[in-house]
Amino acid sequence: MAEASVLANGQMACITKKILLEGTLSLDSPLLIGTGLTAREARQETDMQVLKDKKERPFIPGTSLAGVLRTLLEDEEAALLFGSAERGEKAGGAQSAIDVEDVLLEDAAIVVRDGVGIADFARTSLAGRKYNYEAVERGAKGRLRMTVTVRRAHAEKGLEEAVQTLADRLAAGVRLGALTAKGFGKVSAADVRISTYDFSDFDDVRRWLFREDAKCIAHGSKAAGKKRAGVFSVDAAFAIRRSLIVRENDVDEKAAERKVKSQQKKSGADFLIPGTSIKGALRHRALEILTILKKPAAALDGLMGCSTDARRQKSRFLVDEAYFRKGVKPQAHARNRLDCFTGGTVDSVLFTDEPVWQEKPGEATLRLHYEIENYAPWEAGLALYLLRDLWQGAIPLGGESSVGRGLLEGIAATVSFDDEVLEIGAAGAVEKAAAEKLEAFAKALRDMEEEAKEA
Template identity: 35%
Template sequence: MVKGKLILKGIIELLSPAIIGSGMEENSDLDVMKDSAGRPFIPATSFIGVLRHKTENVGIDSSKIEYFWGTKRSDEENSTQSSIACSDLLPIGNVSVSFRDGVRINNKKGIAEDKAKFDYEIIDKGSTFSLNLEITLNGVEDDFKKQMLATIVELLKNEKVRVGAKTSSGFGRMKLKDHKICEFDFSRKQDVVNWFKYRRTDILPESTVFQYSPIKLSENKFTVDAFFTIKNSLIVRSYSVDPNLPDTEHIKSGNDYVLPGTSLKGAIRARAERIINTLEKPMKILDFLFGSAGANVDKPIKGRLIVEETILKDFPSEVQTRIKIDRFTGGTIETALMETKPLFRGKNESLFHVRLTIENPEPHEVGLILLLLKDLWTGDIAVGGEKSIGRGVLEGKTAEIKYNSLNIVIDDPSKLKSEDKKKLQDFVDALVNYGGETC
């Protein structure tokens, strides 16, 4: 018997681009899902699936979880209907869709593999969607359901929920804004009247108050927040079809230049592979950390390393004209003139933020990330294109390393405290001494 309803309404804003694939290949190799009017939207199935995953494996009684989310298909004989209902998240205003290019790099040669270029559609960051979520109160674990709703709100407000594909490369980060929660108790006449008014007008009453604390979810994360500058120049290519624009320029998200998580993650994975080969460790380390998928993979593994997309502010760009040289004659090749528009360091030495996060890390995985941070910091890893002419080299300025009670800030590595050096070295030693699979 239904004894009441909880309603959550609000606005979901994308803080980074999102890829919610439709399975279609009409405009690109992977098109985003659109409604009948051609507008991109977030399916409720994707949204609720992510929320369930975030909350069901945190030590909460499984029976309570099933009262809230419902029983999974594997146990249909003793099934419980879900208490939660959510509408598809429809776009608010104009929601733009852009294209991104991708290419698979041969890690041994450091160049693009033949016939391995692809493109895909993304929903641009800053897009907003309406959230309408309803929870049924029936006298069974109602207090828990209210706590779970408070927990969902907390997760969404604190940007801990991602939706769509390539979330480990910084895509799909979202935030809840301007939300309102109303509780309707059907044992009270006025609440019943208010409920029917809401169903007719879709406007929540102003008088209801919801006061429940969220469930504290345990987190086990290793995080690096580092700030870099560009040593010389940087370009992650974006191609133009406009003859009045350069042939390639640095990629943008909206009006901002960005360093895509895909580009940075690809660069550090290539270096991680070299480190693992040098130490003669199993490649499964990379599969558990970066993920693995594809036609040659028996069982896909979702990566636990998240590399955020970062905005590059206040870095000047400039068009440069380049030519192709005939190596036999030493002269220029006809019709091989091209223009590129990379970013440069600039006079003010602007900084950009790089965030790396491992969920449920192992000590040897932390050690590997520390070695990768060192190589990025010292300019030993180049990012993006045109590396052969010196582009893509970064210069580290500051870094903050967090893991449980560990919190180390690095400004000048040569001045790092001896006890902090030992703590970091212990993680590297764990990689050196690693002898098998643990994940």
């Protein structure tokens, strides 16, 4: 009997098929997967350093990618594909069926970003909260490869469905690494494909042994991958009312010759509003809205996250970095510093910045995107209040807001939640049925009780 049981178990462990998921993984925004070392430990000037191999090439560890992909599946699918940590047969433990390879990034440029902690209401910098970090600039690419081993014991259909789900999500894009709530770590594989070696087919066995290409049976669907339950998202187009600047003090040679002290920050050939700037501005305004409506400010920590000695909470409010190029032009602007008492100019304090200016009034030049995962109705209402204030120019982005920079003008917006897609047109025009649904979310915020959970 024991021998028969061992034989049966051996037969169930027989490999019947190999499923390959392959493609080219592209960075759609900067990526930070850190070493975990401090600046002193790494003997570097930056507070956080990008993880690199022994040849100083940045890469995405298979563990990081696998961890993110596992969260995209339902519990049963995740256990089937990635296994479970439970011990023993009676506990239901299972071996992982998938092997996720490291992704070595080619043509990778390392950039250094910096930031500073800002006080919620005063909007002034906090002492000792200046920091900087490395990141792999967007545009880098790497070979994506995962191998699924199908055994006789597996529910083959379930495995294939789980692999297709991963392919769809990779085609649409996923977030991994650090600072994902602030626009970092967006990666996608538009050409992702699923191939198989069926070991009941002699030709497939020969292909496997001679390392020939497997038969492609499916591709990832970007449209299918974008469908996510429990996500409330806002995608809006804006014009810049006047000018905008997120300072980059390391100016180019031509600007230095013209005595320009700072320029609008760029990413490659595009102008850039970092996700940290957008998230910070939206959080500050969200706190003001909750205060005006006399709602518990602590509820914001459950939505936008917090990091204090007493508590750490991951953000469910995610923003994208804003890249733009057309419809704006950089223009130097020289100013004098004034004496706050006399109103006169201060001697020898002439400085020149180079913000970007809108060329044609009312023309969409940049897009902002933010979303809430596992949203509550009142959180969706808060997101709509933020859209309203961005639309009306009440939330400045970037620096020098005291002289009118960074104000936006709404052009069009798309609000998506569950299976609904609502459009907002020029001047905030929206259909009556859509307006009623949006108003229901706004009402949920206004009706939120003081004892609301810190979700």
